[in-house]
Amino acid sequence: MDFSDTPEEAGFRAEVRTFVDEHAPHYLAPFLAKSGFGNTHTGDYDTLTEAKKWQKTKAEHGWACLMWPTQYGGRGASPMQNVIWSQEEGLYGRLSSLFIIGQGMCAPTMMAYASEAHKQRYLPKLASGEEVWCQLFSEPHGGSDLAGLRTRAQKSGDEWVINGQKIWTSGAQHSDFGILITRTDPDVAKHKGLTMFFLDMKSPGVKIVPIRQANGNSEFNEVYFDNVRIPDHQRLGEVGEGWRVSITTLMNERMAIGGSIPTGFPEIYELVQTLSLDGAPAVENPAVKSRLAGWYVKAAGLGHNASRMISALSKGEMPGPENSMGKLVAGNMMQDIAKFALDLQGQAGSLVDPEIAEGAARFQAMLLRSPAVRIEGGTDQILRNIIGERVLGLPEDLRADKGMPFNKIPTSQQDKS
Template identity: 40%
Template sequence: MTSTSPPDIDEYRRTARAWLEARTAGLPPDPGLDDARAFMADLYDAGYSGITWPVEYGGQGLSAAEERAFQQAASDFTLPVGVFGIGLGMCGPTLLSIGTEEQKRRHLPPLLRGEEIWCQMFSEPGAGSDVASLQTRAVRDGDHWVVNGQKVWTSVARQADLGLLIARTDPDVPKHQGITMFVIDMHDPGVTVRPLRDMTGESHFNEIFFDDVRVPAENVVGEANGGWSAAVTTLLHERVSIGMGAARTERPASFAALRRAAGERGLLADPAVRERLVDLYLRERAFDLLSAKMSQEVKAGIQPGARGSVVKLLLADLTLDSADAASEILGPDTVAHDDEGRIARALAWGPGMALGGGTNEIMRNIIGDRVLGLPREPQVDRAVPFKDLKVGTQAKEADR
């Protein structure tokens, strides 16, 4: 169905909802990785994976209208697709934008079918928010590049089959000019993944070590030493993807969850509680509307650019505010509330959202520079060869 007339789109939405209702009915209460892969395979076979992606790369070749209709139908279901989010929202779109024809045909169909899971490896222990100060090295050796170094704060790395890595390939030029992006086989024996347990008690992130990992030259994404531009492409997709993904799922400390919890405790008669809930509802609604608008623009081929940082910043602020609202309304019950411990985990996870995908401070710099046109921060190290820099003392990165 490629027509965008209202009757066809309504039918598309109804058909998608009926399929989702039937398929999710057979899911176990806590789906595992095998369940997630099977669900993605069925989603692909039903025509609901890669709805707007080109047909030649495994997509459906449909319009943004069908994509919106499916997301509307899916909003009432909990789908086991989170482990594929980085591939579908960041890595896949990067390959679509700047990958070679061979890379697109090799990697995109398996990604859409759930056969391969992807991660994204940018952050390093010594680089912080200054991503361009990365020290992981890749040295050319014939038809391969040899990678050595470390990455950190990487989501789904333990489950990932492949990943996008940025590494330094020329230390004799300024830091932004000597970086290259690669597709990495996460099953290579030189790749070691170690989980990092956070204060939620879970391991959302991982650190990764590379020891003489040999990467075929054809795995370069974009141009050699042009990896900064490639990284910016991925980061733009990342920020929009984080915001749109959050808008499609119920946040653990959302208005609905806190209203339900407050009602169970007879707290809704308190005017202060009601006022706090109304404030949270308005902030959620504003975020969801902005996220939906940005999603529609992306599907229509309008790239958000630096405006994607607005969505990411608002989500981080909303996550922190939701955690504050939970503690204000529920008090000690925030950590003792039953609800499978979701609200307590949301409280512990709040600070992480202000760090992942770029810190709030970096987001504000980007918004000020690129959206509002404010004077840029001084960047004294952009013309200095990387080998002459003292890593860890560079100016803050304001243009990620």
């Protein structure tokens, strides 16, 4: 067990530090420091423009998508080098949130299933941020039960014709391409009739409608498909193998977001050091200490879990389903922290205007965003199922639709009308 850099790691770190010092957009640092909970702050600068600019600079110097092979725009770096990169990129990494889905989930799927020509055409531009990708999986009728999705793809000559609707697509409005899971055969069991594609988001018949969220923001979209045509060579994997292909994407989701979920701990710790409670700094109150210690233990534990995963990866081991716990812990923690932080501020805690009550506004933003963290990318309940079944080896729950052809699966009365 050793937590210090090896000489090679130290040399690599110095190299990264030099690049970041020389090229990072330092003028954005004060704004980025205040980012979090679904927002990337760049002050008066346009976030999309700044994000693309930083990504392009990184790509030009060989610091984009470090772990990808060089021929696709990466650096062929090791997992450990990638961690060192993230540590040293620091705040500026917050500019990458726009690219996480494309680079972290779409790209590994493309690498595994796209033709060589497609890989060479699409991956370098995905790495450099020139093109943005999104992931079209969830549907109004298929969220936790993803394999229950209904968007149809029907073969027509060398093309497929797509009709249906996706939902909760983050970044669709900025995206140039997307990977799309569809139903190609409704007569077989639900997992067996699916097929994956990638498509140009500017294709005729694609309509993107932003969702107004419960917290008032719009990070997500609905995407409608009306006779959208996709050439067969943009199919990823065999017809009917879409479920297996989607597993590649979702496994990488865990890695893409696994170690980087905010918990709210630094924010609450900062607050209790300055906020007065009963005439003294709140941090001196035993009840506050108890809560704080409980959260620190979780935040530190998640950090060490992530380091253990990287350490295992660097020895050639694959990350397992146990990493599902990261978001499960962080989402609940963030919600609890926000509630407690506001409680400490009395009635003024209800204010959401940062001009009047900066602390309250900050934690109200956290409070209002936190319910989504417990749902997006796998609900708390689905994550507990994954831990129970795939880590602990418990038997599956009974499934009413097991083995049943998709078009015979019972649905609610409302759906039938």
